[in-house]
Amino acid sequence: MxxxxxxxxxxxxxxxxxxxxxxxxxxxxxxxxxDESLYITSEDEKTAISEARYQIDNGEILSNETVQEEIKEWLKK
Structure with missing residues (x-):
């Protein structure tokens, strides 16, 4: 095509x-x-990114399957 x-x-x-x-x-x-403009990351966003990287590095993560199950349970409420 x-x-x-x-x-x-x-x-x-x-x-x-x-x-x-x-x-x-x-x-x-x-x-x-x-949009090709430059995105400026705020200090709050930088902090959130740093926290997320720390959690990943320390194995503080959930599988997609677990997250999907939690979402299903949450939506039932």
Whole structure:
């Protein structure tokens, strides 16, 4: 599939979407992908990243399966 065909396929999919929320999410994603500005990390974000790296280094992680089970239990409440 060439670029023109891909664009046409994408346009066809977009025009079939009726959900306003999905359209807004798609637009936001497209804008994000096109944004080439430099993202400046805040001190809070840097702290959160450092904490996450520490947890990973110390094995303080959960498997995806465990997390999915916890989410299912949480959604039941």
């Amino acid at each position: 060439n670029t023109a065909e891909l664009k046409l396929d994408l346009i066809n999919h977009i025009t079939s979407i009726k959900d306003k929320v999905r359209l807004k999410e798609l637009l936001q994603q497209l804008k994000f992908q096109a």
